[in-house]
Amino acid sequence: MKILGILFSYGIIETSSLPLDDIKKAVFNVNFMKKIISWNVNGVRAAVKKGMLQWLEKTQPDVLCIQETKAQVGQLEPELLHPAGYKSYWQSAEKKGYSGVATFAKKEPLSISILGKKDFDSEGRVQILTYEKLTIINAYFPNSQEAGKRLDYKLAFCNSLLAYCNKLKKSGKNVLICGDFNIAHKEIDLKNPKTNMDNPGFLPEERAWMDKFIKKGYLDTFRLFNQEPGHYTWWSYRFQARQRNIGWRIDYHCVNEELKPQIKESIILKDILGSDHCPVMLRLK
Numbered sequence: 001m002k003i004l005g006i007l008f009s010y011g012i013i014e015t016s017s018l019p020l021d022d023i024k025k026a027v028f029n030v031n032f033m034k035k036i037i038s039w040n041v042n043g044v045r046a047a048v049k050k051g052m053l054q055w056l057e058k059t060q061p062d063v064l065c066i067q068e069t070k071a072q073v074g075q076l077e078p079e080l081l082h083p084a085g086y087k088s089y090w091q092s093a094e095k096k097g098y099s100g101v102a103t104f105a106k107k108e109p110l111s112i113s114i115l116g117k118k119d120f121d122s123e124g125r126v127q128i129l130t131y132e133k134l135t136i137i138n139a140y141f142p143n144s145q146e147a148g149k150r151l152d153y154k155l156a157f158c159n160s161l162l163a164y165c166n167k168l169k170k171s172g173k174n175v176l177i178c179g180d181f182n183i184a185h186k187e188i189d190l191k192n193p194k195t196n197m198d199n200p201g202f203l204p205e206e207r208a209w210m211d212k213f214i215k216k217g218y219l220d221t222f223r224l225f226n227q228e229p230g231h232y233t234w235w236s237y238r239f240q241a242r243q244r245n246i247g248w249r250i251d252y253h254c255v256n257e258e259l260k261p262q263i264k265e266s267i268i269l270k271d272i273l274g275s276d277h278c279p280v281m282l283r284l285k
Contacts, residue, residue: 033062033107036136037269038178038251039279040234044069044102048080050274056083061281062106065138067180069100069124093124100124101138101179107131115164120157134259135168137161139179144200151205154182158209166216169256177218177254180234180277185210185220188229189249201250213254221253221266221282231268234277242276253282261285 037059041047044066056064064086072092073081081088086104089112093099101124109129114121127138139161144151161177168175183206187193196202214220222231232247241247253266265283272278 033131033134034284035061036063036065036176036178036253036282036284037061037279038065038067038138038180038253038282039272040067040140040180040251040275040277042068042070042275042277044071044080045075047274048077052274053079053083055272055274056086056104060085061104063129063136064104065101065127065136065178066103067101067138067140069102070097071100072096089127089129091121091124091127094122098123099140101127101140103127103129103136103138105129109136115160117160119153120160125157126161134174134176137165137175137177137179139177139181141180141182143182144203144206146200148200148203148205151200151203155205155209158206158213162209162213162216165218165256169217169258174259175218175256176259176282178252178280178282180251181210182250183207183210184248184250188227189232191230191232191246191248201248217257218254219257219260219263221255221263222249222268222280224260224263225266232270233268233280237276251277251280253280 041052069090069092073090083104086106087108088102088104090102091100091114109131111130113128113130115126120126125140125142129136129138142150142154142157144154165175165177182201184190184202185207190196190202193202230245232245232249233251235242235247239246255263262284263282264285267281269279269281
C-alpha cells in the first residue's frame with residue numbers, strides 16, 4: 001500500500017489492482033526520453049565548424065550533454081544557442097576558453113542547478129538537470145595533470161560529486177552521471193595500461209575512487225553489455241593514435257543500480273569525428 005500511495009501521488013496509475021511487476025515499471029519508467037548522448041567536444045565552436053549541429057539534427061537524441069565547451073555564451077552564434085527542437089543550457093568556466101559543460105534537451109527540465117561548490121562551479125564542471133523521474137548530471141571531471149599536480153583537486157571534486165549523487169539516491173531519485181570522467185577505470189579500458197600506470201587518468205588514486213563509486217551502488221553501463229578490450233572514447237591527436245586505435249575509455253554513462261532494468265543499450269559512437277573524443281550513447285527502454 002505504501003508503494004501505491006506513492007504512485008497515486010504522482011498520478012501514474014488510477015487503480016490498485018496492478019500486478020507488482022507493473023507497479024515496479026511505473027515507479028522506474030523514464031520513457032519520456034529514450035536516447036541520451038554525451039560528448040567531450042574539445043571546443044564547441046570548433047565542433048560546430050566540423051558539423052556538430054548537422055550531426056545533432058540527424059541523430060536526434062532526447063538529451064545531448066557536451067563537455068569542454070571552452071566558450072562563454074556571449075561568444076556563441078544563435079544557431080548553436082537555439083538549435084531546432086532543443087533548448088540549450090550552458091555552464092561556462094569563469095576563465096575564457098577553458099572547461100565548461102552544456103546540455104541540449106528536447107524536454108525542458110523541472111530545474112537546472114550546479115554542484116554548489118565554488119571551486120568546481122567556477123570551472124564549469126557540472127550541470128544538473130532534474131526531471132520527474134530522472135536526474136541527469138553532466139560532468140567534466142578535472143584532469144589530474146602531470147605528476148598529479150591537480151590530483152587533490154580532482155579527488156575533492158570526485159568526492160563532492162559522489163556525495164551529491166548519494167544524497168539524490170537516498171531520497172529515492174534515479175541518477176544518471178554522464179560525461180568525461182578523465183579516468184580509465186581498469187586495464188581493459190586503455191590500450192597500454194602497463195606504460196601508463198603513473199600517468200594522469202590512470203593513477204592508483206583515481207582508479208581507487210572509481211572502485212569506491214561502483215561499490216556505492218552505481219553502474220558503468222557500457223560494461224553491462226561489453227566486456228571486451230579495444231573499446232575507447234579518447235585518442236591522442238599524436239602518432240595516428242585514433243587510426244591505430246591506441247586509446248582510452250574515459251567517457252561514461254553511469255546510473256544507480258535501481259535504474260538497471262531500464263537500460264536498453266550503452267554504446268560508443270567511435271566513428272563520429274570532430275573531437276579527440278567520440279560520443280557515447282545510452283538508450284533507455
